[in-house]
Amino acid sequence: MADEDEELSHLRGPEPADIDLSDETQDFLFLDKLSSDANGALSLPKRGTKDFESHETQLQLDTLEASRQAMHGVLSWTRVHTEKNRILAMYHPESNMAYVDKVKTQHFLTMGRAKGGKEWLLPEEVLFLLERGSLDCRWPPKPSEEEKDSDYKFTMEDGAPMSLQGAYAAFIGFEAGVGGKLTLEMYNVYAGLKRSGYNVYRTGSWDDDRAALQLPATGSKKGGNAKPGYWTRFFAEIWRRISSVGVNTQVPTENLRFGPLVKPGLYRSYADIYRLLQIIPTQDRGAPPTFMLESDPSNPFRVHFDVYKTGGSFKKSNRGPPDFRIAVINARESSVPTAAQLNDLLVTTPHDPPKATDNLYKKLKHGQRNVVLAVVDNGVPSYIRVAEAAFSEEKLYERTGRAPRGKGGGRGRGRGRGRGR
Amino acid sequence: MEHPISIQPARSEVTQENNGPDTATDAMEVDAVKPRTTRPKRPNYAQIHSKPLPIETHPLPAFIPHNPLSIVRIAIALISHSVWPPQVKRIVHKAYFSTETHSVHVTDPASIRALWEQGFFGTGSLSRTEPRWLDQEKRKRGIVAMQTSEEVTRQRRAERRQFKLERARVEREAIEQQRLLEESQTAAHQDLDKFSFQNVSVHGTSETNGLREIDPLEPSPQSVQAVLEDPPSDSKAQGLPDEVVTRIVDQEHLQLSLEEAFFLSFSLGALEVCKDQTTLPVYYLFRLYSAFSKFPIAENTERHLHNLFRYRQWHNAGINPTGDFTGSLEFSDVSSITPDNTFVYKYIVYHHFRSLGWIVRTGVKFGVDYLLYNRGPAFSHAEFGVMIVPTYSSPYWSETPERQVECKAKEHRDWWWLHRINRVQAQVHKTLMLVYVKIPPPWDFDHRNASFEINMGEVLKSYKVQEFIFSRWTPNRHRG
Numbered sequence: 071m072a073d074e075d076e077e078l079s080h081l082r083g084p085e086p087a088d089i090d091l092s093d094e095t096q097d098f099l100f101l102d103k104l105s106s107d108a109n110g111a112l113s114l115p116k117r118g119t120k121d122f123e124s125h126e127t128q129l130q131l132d133t134l135e136a137s138r139q140a141m142h143g144v145l146s147w148t149r150v151h152t153e154k155n156r157i158l159a160m161y162h163p164e165s166n167m168a169y170v171d172k173v174k175t176q177h178f179l180t181m182g183r184a185k186g187g188k189e190w191l192l193p194e195e196v197l198f199l200l201e202r203g204s205l206d207c208r209w210p211p212k213p214s215e216e217e218k219d220s221d222y223k224f225t226m227e228d229g230a231p232m233s234l235q236g237a238y239a240a241f242i243g244f245e246a247g248v249g250g251k252l253t254l255e256m257y258n259v260y261a262g263l264k265r266s267g268y269n270v271y272r273t274g275s276w277d278d279d280r281a282a283l284q285l286p287a288t289g290s291k292k293g294g295n296a297k298p299g300y301w302t303r304f305f306a307e308i309w310r311r312i313s314s315v316g317v318n319t320q321v322p323t324e325n326l327r328f329g330p331l332v333k334p335g336l337y338r339s340y341a342d343i344y345r346l347l348q349i350i351p352t353q354d355r356g357a358p359p360t361f362m363l364e365s366d367p368s369n370p371f372r373v374h375f376d377v378y379k380t381g382g383s384f385k386k387s388n389r390g391p392p393d394f395r396i397a398v399i400n401a402r403e404s405s406v407p408t409a410a411q412l413n414d415l416l417v418t419t420p421h422d423p424p425k426a427t428d429n430l431y432k433k434l435k436h437g438q439r440n441v442v443l444a445v446v447d448n449g450v451p452s453y454i455r456v457a458e459a460a461f462s463e464e465k466l467y468e469r470t471g472r473a474p475r476g477k478g479g480g481r482g483r484g485r486g487r488g489r490g491r
Numbered sequence: 492m493e494h495p496i497s498i499q500p501a502r503s504e505v506t507q508e509n510n511g512p513d514t515a516t517d518a519m520e521v522d523a524v525k526p527r528t529t530r531p532k533r534p535n536y537a538q539i540h541s542k543p544l545p546i547e548t549h550p551l552p553a554f555i556p557h558n559p560l561s562i563v564r565i566a567i568a569l570i571s572h573s574v575w576p577p578q579v580k581r582i583v584h585k586a587y588f589s590t591e592t593h594s595v596h597v598t599d600p601a602s603i604r605a606l607w608e609q610g611f612f613g614t615g616s617l618s619r620t621e622p623r624w625l626d627q628e629k630r631k632r633g634i635v636a637m638q639t640s641e642e643v644t645r646q647r648r649a650e651r652r653q654f655k656l657e658r659a660r661v662e663r664e665a666i667e668q669q670r671l672l673e674e675s676q677t678a679a680h681q682d683l684d685k686f687s688f689q690n691v692s693v694h695g696t697s698e699t700n701g702l703r704e705i706d707p708l709e710p711s712p713q714s715v716q717a718v719l720e721d722p723p724s725d726s727k728a729q730g731l732p733d734e735v736v737t738r739i740v741d742q743e744h745l746q747l748s749l750e751e752a753f754f755l756s757f758s759l760g761a762l763e764v765c766k767d768q769t770t771l772p773v774y775y776l777f778r779l780y781s782a783f784s785k786f787p788i789a790e791n792t793e794r795h796l797h798n799l800f801r802y803r804q805w806h807n808a809g810i811n812p813t814g815d816f817t818g819s820l821e822f823s824d825v826s827s828i829t830p831d832n833t834f835v836y837k838y839i840v841y842h843h844f845r846s847l848g849w850i851v852r853t854g855v856k857f858g859v860d861y862l863l864y865n866r867g868p869a870f871s872h873a874e875f876g877v878m879i880v881p882t883y884s885s886p887y888w889s890e891t892p893e894r895q896v897e898c899k900a901k902e903h904r905d906w907w908w909l910h911r912i913n914r915v916q917a918q919v920h921k922t923l924m925l926v927y928v929k930i931p932p933p934w935d936f937d938h939r940n941a942s943f944e945i946n947m948g949e950v951l952k953s954y955k956v957q958e959f960i961f962s963r964w965t966p967n968r969h970r971g
Contacts, residue, residue, distance in 0.1 A: 127669045266966040309554060326948030329773040330760025334581040336572065337548045347758055347846035349948060350839055353957045362884060379970055394969070399906075406904040409882040409927035409957055430865075431874050435922055435960050442964050445906050452910065453964035459924065461958050466865060467543070467848030 151203065158226045159191060159199075159207045161240065168196045168207055171226070177204060180269045180386055192272065193241035193252045194260045200237050201261065207232040255446035256374055256398045262451055263396070269378040269386075273395065279365045280414070281373060285358055286421035321346055344467040352462045355438065359417035362410040370404045371415040373397050373441060394442050395419050401447035415441055416458055430469065434459050536869040543848070543866075545582070545609040545761045584762050586752065588776075590793050593783045595752035595764060597745040606745060606762075611850050611867045612755060613745040619644075620852075620868065624743035632739070748853060749780040749834055750841040757947060758842065766797070774945040775800050777828075778938075784834035789824055798822040803943045827935040828945075831881050831901070836928040839954045840879050843926075851877075858915050859923070876921040878912055879928060880904065887932035909961065917963055929955040 121130060155175050159168040169188040170178075177199060182189040191199070199205035208229030232240070243251050263270050274281055319342065321331050332343050363369065376392035378384065397415060407415065416439045424436035437457025444451045542548075549572065552564040584602035586595045597603055597613065603622050606612040615622030623639040630639065747755070747762075755762035756773055763770045771779075775796075782792050799822035828835065837860065844851045850864040854876050862873035883889075883898035916923040931953040936942060 125666045125670075127666060128673045129669055263966060267970050268966070305554075305556065321948075323948075327946045328944075329757035329947060331758045332546060332760060334760065337546065338550055339548055340543055340546075343544060343546060343548070344846055344848055347842070349951055350843040350846065351952060351955045352843070353955070394964075401906040404906075405902075406880075406906060406909050406925075408884065408902050409880070409929065410884045412927075412959060413957075431922075434875075435962070437960055445910075447906065453966065454909070454913065455960075455962050455964040457960045457962075459958040459960045461844070461847060465847055469848075 149203075155204070157199070157205050159196065159205055160226050160229060161207055161209055161232060162190075163210065165190075166241065167192060175204065180384070183386075194257050197237055197241050197257055198261050198264055200232075200234060207237060209236075253398070253400070254449075255400050255444075255451075258446055258449055259396060259398045259444040259451050260375065263375070263377055267380050269380060269384060269389075270396075271376045271378075271386075271389065271392075273373045273376050273392075276374075279367045280361075280369065281418040283359055283361070283417050284420045319345075321349070341467050344465070348462075353458075355460060355463065359413075361417065362413050369411065369414070370399055371397055371407055371411045373415070373418055377442075391420070395440075396442045396444050396453075398444045398446060401445045412456065412458075416456070430464055430466075434461065434464055539608050540611075540867055540869060542609040543850075544759060545584070545605055545612075545755070546759060547581075581760060583760070584755075586747065586762055586764050587766065588752075588764055588771075588779060588793075590783075592746065593788075594749065595747040595762075597747065597762075600741060603743075603745040606747070606755070611852065611864070611869075612751050613747040614853075615743050616746050617743045622743050622745055625739065625741045628739055749784065750838045750851075753777065753780055753838055754842060754845060758845075771800075772944075773947060774943070777945055777947065778825075778943075780838075781828045781832045781834045782826075784832055784837075791821075791824055795822045795824045799825050799939060799943065822939070825939065827933075827938040829935075830933050831883075831930045835950075836879060836881050836930070836954065839928055839951065840877065840926050840956060842951065843956050844877070857919055857921060858912055859921075862921070863924075872920070874922060875924050876912075876916045876919075877924050877926055879926050881930050882927045883930050885929065885931055888930070913961055913963060923961045925959050925961060927957045927959070929957070 124130065157170055157172075157174055157177075159170045161168050168191045170182065170191065171188060173182070173189050178189060181195045181199075182191050184190075196205065196207060200207060208226050209232055211224045211228040211230075213224065241252065242254050242257060260270050322333070325331060325333050326349070331349070332346050337343055373395045375396040375398070376389070377394040377396055378389060379393050419439050419441050421439060422436075423438055424433040428436070435457065437459045440455060440457040443454045443456055445454060551568050553561060554565060555561040582605065584597060584606060585599060586597045586602075588594075589596050596616075597606060603613075603615075607615075607621055613622075614620050615624060617624035618627070618639075619641055621640065623641065627639045627641060630642070752762060752764060753773075753776060756764060756776055764776055765771065779793065779796055782788070782796055798820040802820050802822065840861065841851050844861070844863055850867045851861050852864065852868065852873070854860055854862040854873075857876055859876035860879045861877040863875040863877060864873045865871055881901065883902060887894075888898045889895050913923050934950060934953060935945070
């Protein structure tokens, strides 16, 4: 019975988007090639076939050994911390953040914010830098009574160094603000995306119970569906009137009650019939977005991070609209969102309609608003993109037939034209 | 311990073959064996399935602004249509409800063809989807040379299997050769002729062992070939007497799912479901289908419901239902339709996508509720897999704490559920869509009396659908 999928795998390879390199065991030979190619022209090697069992040839053993050597070669690389790049930070218990006096290294191109002459780092940023070994965070020194009296000015160097355990204990879940506590899941997602090369920032301030509504930008509608020209509309109207002579265009109440919706009679086109069938209410897309649930700080669905692709002239002070919005969810403490929860999450994301020139499937898949859910199950995140699809706006029956002009005036005349010529 | 010895000669032949300069010839051999059959010409699906619904339309001639003659043609058509209205006799297909299979059966061959061709309704009871049993049967007996899709699939599978066997053989030989090469190198190195000879024979036996293990599972290429050639040739067909041809009785019927059947009856009026020669009204069908979408189904469900239906009919006709002949009418087990009845919300979604022009078919093969085809399965693969999630966001469902708890339990779906479905859909190249159906407060009160005759339009309009597309997002792929 599995014919259709079998057929598919025969015709098409897996879509590139579905191949996840992290799903597979790394072949470290590719690292070897990366480092050996020192000309600056780095290219990812092609993946070969995989051997699943030993067949006792020397060739296979040699290949395996070479791969192992490559891994050891990578791991045996000596990592060096230069004094120049050492960053000292001081923990600030009141705000549960840390600050740096002097900004060094490129990390601060995408992290931290300046305030009062210091560079402040958010908990996830401190943790990330600590994990990388690029930051030395210190506990604030506690001067004894005598030391307080003396004129000695404490520097960061006097604070006790913060251990990694201490940092996790201090930075995870100890923040003020109702909706704003950093959880281990959020840090997991943050660190994972950072390591994959994205720039990640908190969405908003995380202090309020829920983010603000995002109303569609005025004027965006005009770009979405271009109106046909005046003459086209004129002819379309005339055509509509002519072709509806003697044709049912409305379902009488009696038929709505006991059927059939399409009562026997004269119909000019299938589009007319489909229009009669449309009785199931859908989400009204013309109406402004609203919240469906009460504001509740325990609602787990909330956009946490703005994610930016790297490249180009990115500035942390002027970031612009993010490429992706990520909501972090603990898989063990929540379930698949209900329609109301999804609605409330999506109305806090901006209206992002597909391009009018895209094909039907692409348009439907892109949706009107979208968000990426990062579902973290015991530290393993899986990302799911959710989009609100506008099926009732892309009417398939207006495209079918061999209508030479897809949209606007030509409604219903596609079939007629196909005959006799 | 017998078989390695008995196979030894055969093996030595193979090794001899391998001694030649043969990597190139091997590859050529595979190419030649690789099946390159030309597929039979496809029927003209665009013409067969030119009607998307089992309803006739009467389009006007085309209007071409720069061709005045076209206006004349339209005028002629309009006038002729108004003077002699075109015969718009709706073809109504007959069917009956089967309590055993919980589906609606169509047995008339003309109806079966029409329902399949005009909108892809139903499934052949003896075929994969399209009712082609008779064609298959005729072909088996050599009457028709046309191939059915089942046969094409079977053939393709056999071809693919043979290709895989062939590929496995080539790989095996390549490994064997590599091994021999390495051994001869070591042998040359150690200069021990005798030793290397022994080694070769040992490897030979181990290889034959491997072959023996595979053999029972996968038939040899020759036997696959035999299977392929099995369909009878034309000469056989010519020898067949005519009586045999006529003797084949079409034993296949078309099975309509409850949603399909209700759509055909209620929305299009193209299907009549009968019981004892009487056509059942739409509201009765709705009650019947809803009752058969619950689990478990009581044994007397259909009987009781029909009794109530007859009682109501007499009542409406003014016959006193307390008379003697109603004594046998027992309908105590008939219950009202709950607003979240599976049939009801599945039908809502079915109707919604049909009314937008999609061809909706069951998605049970892919672990979802529905598949959405553009134009139909004969033209393209389904692009969307639809999973329905009922949602209780109407204020009625959160009025009391008990109700809240109950609805929460019904709405609950864990993340593993979503991942499972999502992974399967990605594997078969479908896009997963969750369709949330907003369940209204209960509407079926007083179902044994006045409101037995449901107001269908009102009920359908009290539900609401919302579509969300779910897809995997891989950080490694979106960075660029």
